Amino acid sequence: MNRSSCTTAADVPNGEPLSGRHGYWQLFKNVHLRLVLLALVITLTHVCLATLSGRGATWSSRYQSLWTFDGGWYADIVQHGYRTASPPGAGAQYNVAFFPAYPLAASVVRRILGLTPGVALLITAQLAAVLFWYVILRLLHRWQVAPGMALAVIILLFCQPGAFYLVVSYSESLFMASLLMLLMLGPRARGSVRALAGAAMAGYAMSATRIVGAPLAVLPLLWAFDDVRKTQLRPTFRLLLQRVRPHAFIAIATAMGTISFFIYCAARFGRWNEYMKAREIGWFGTHADYSALFALERFRVFVPQFSGDFLAHADVTRLYVPMLAALLLLVVGADSLFSRRGSLRGFGERVPFYVAAGILFFLSATNANPTFQSSPGFIRYGIYTCTLLFLAAAHAYENSNYRNRPLPLAVQLAIFLTATVGLALQLQLCWQYSRGIFVS
Template identity: 30%
Template sequence: MRDPIYILGAGPAGMAAAYRLTQLGFPVVVVEREEGVGGLAKSIRYQGFILDYGPHRFFTKIPAVLELWNQVLGSEQVTVRRLTRIYYRKQYFQYPIQAWEVLRKVGWWESLRIVLSYLWAQLIPRPAPSNFADWVKGKFGTQLYSHRLWQVTSTMITKNRLKQLSQLLQPSWQHLAPFLWQILLPSLALTVLQIFMISLWSKESDYVSIFKGLTQWDSHWYLSIVRRGYQFVGFDKIAYEQSNVAFFPGYPLAVAGISRLLRVDPELGLYLTAQLFCWLMWIYLFLFYRRWQIPLVWQILASLLILAYPTSFYLCVGYSESLFVASLLGFLYWSIRWERPLLMLLAGVHGLVMSATRIVGLPVALIPLLNLWSGSRRWLWNLATVSLALLGGLGFFLYCQLFFGSWDLYMKMQPYFGSSFVNYLAIVQAHTYTPLFSIDHWQSLFSPSRALGDQIWAISLSQLFVPLTLGSLLVTGLIDGISATAGKSQCWQERLGFHLAAWSMFYIALAGGSAVGQRSMSRYCLPVHIVQVLALVHWAKYTDFSFIPERIRPYLGNTLKLGYVLLAFIFFALNQILTWRYAHHLWVA
């Protein structure tokens, strides 16, 4: 008779070994110090309740082990939906880790440091790890290692556990990797490309000198607000250092915060802030692409059309464009489809920043009310989102009332910048478009000497953006409306918010700029263009084009391709001319 095989521990591994050895004819003795079997996977009865020592999870990639498990448990095996949370820094994180949740709770700056540290780890491989600390640093970077969640000293975990730990972390990496490669890195690459395109026209050689040398026009006003706060000493003393309540507070507040965080001079902070939010803007664009499952080729074409837009460089210089567009896209992203309270709250925070940055953010903040019209049952949360989104702009008016005794001081100061009144009928008045019928207007536009030196050229170009943008709004809205009415286009309710946002921004910008000859419309139309591109991409994705006759499709396709190439070429040429003008401190918009 064979001597028995002793197995220490009656947990799942010990019992499985005993079960298999018994099948093979070996005598087995299982030694267990507790009263029952199961180890850490067992359940105990306590005061009428069944309690578990911990989560009962079964994980294996070995088919034979999985087959054995199913064979033993049979019908007693229960499958439930897993709900696991990691409690870290007084916050709960989902497991497997969700990349967006980590960005939101850990913070953008810390997340950026983690990403850069990860990229550095991939570029500079470490030697073969001898413990867990080396393995994490080499696999994910030193910054993520600093956020370790374990209590055991990481150097005590040696090589024989690294393979198992790698398998356990794989689900988290599977969620993080697509976000990294499909969203974070492409958006970062486009931001860096924009910065590079601006630096090409500078005479300086280093980053700080290049961008500090670009400080001009509105950048001086923002800088005065950052350094001295809002001041008003009378309408007869309008200057950077005195009366400066002519700009909304969102961008100056962001510059002040990031400058202190990075410990840099506020003038450099103007550009770092703009470029960080430019990156965030591109992130939201790619998030929209992923949500709508836009084909890669379409993503590239749409992104290039935004990148080449004539005034897109304003996203990376000392202006509020990138903060406004990033918060606008974030507001639309979280408010249009989602109805979960926390996500609506996130939309409200984006809306607050949006309306605190530009006055045109106030009407856009009303867009979540469309959810009520579409039958949303969370009417209270939609109203709360709108209220929070309005708080940024309305809070600025309240500040002006409390500190300067006039809630509309912002509007009263606009005449001192050339805009003496707001013309709400400008969009339908003939004089808005009369420059287009002037020979001098077109001669100015096609004059190379004026393009590189005359302020009139930039103003003439801005005036041209008015009918072009209005025409694109009318055409895209008409096409979308016809296709939706005919039942050929789906999800048109989601696009409606984009169309309304584009129309609101264009109308208010035109009404405010009418008194000064629309001299800044080329810049004000930038967010309109970005929202329109997204609406167009969504429309193309969710529209059935089978109604177009087969014989027409090749000609239509070739026409669209030719039109895109021509438009992109014109955009890029104008972009480079305007970037050159801006780098040489000539008026652009």
């Protein structure tokens, strides 16, 4: 009896028997699986580059050198939980200055795999990076972005100077993965219970990872407004409630990520604002300077100087603020102008990306630290704004009259030069980071 005669119709699609090899091929043809595998390849490539830049004589020691700075505080949370008593040698600092989602996820990974806290934090960040890249690829696939444009987005994000923070012991990858999941699922929440639940969980995780996620609770309200605006019938109260209710639920869930941490602080330490106190006491009186965007000095463009064999990272950081501001204004302004002229479609779908990019840029640019000479717009925060703007630009391009044309040669050359310089800076910054030089 041959192999195919033993195969039942229930074993294969459409009742047609398949050989084992053909079955594996059918599995590989699954779009989601291919996107996951591609996201995994991108992340592993990033991990290899970061490890290559690490400190140590062996690959293991180089990999573990990616766990440093904030990773030490996250490891303390993983091992001991939150506490106001300073660990030995930490001075006035204590770990309540860090939000809980990332160390909580690392604790789960540590228990499942039996890892040390440092390695568990690295693995957790890198798993979140896989999700980050998967959602980006999923959005590009959903929008049917041309391969050339999709490749440009991936290359520019991969080569962003602060992108190595996606695979080291920081919470950037988890925060961005949650934000992108929210942006992917949120617009479909009214028509799908799964999308509603997924968006709510993503929003909660996002604002439980970093406090800057809390203001992004306004994003679901934009989707609610868009749903109401598209209503052809005269809106009644019942219809408005039906349209707004799912998005309001997501907004509340998003805000609760931060609020629940404040509630925990109130119950555990007697003060809901213990996080703010910890930042103020132990991190040099960190405070927000909301007038920063009106200070022209913050936007002065200059040529970075060399410090030894490397560009001075403080100069690179200061220069990054005006560059991000220019990119934000250019992309949003051009999109608005050409959309009004009718050359671009779908501007309303891109508004949440622009609002999120603007909020995150504003919060990073106003996060002043009086003891640092460098600009408060840290390079690692640039990955937030760049990701959102590049995705919005890809969506705009796909909804333009130029979608079937290849990118102009000048644009391709600009992308190549930008990616080359960005990757060189990223490798330099990662090399310094792994050797105890603060380059955030």
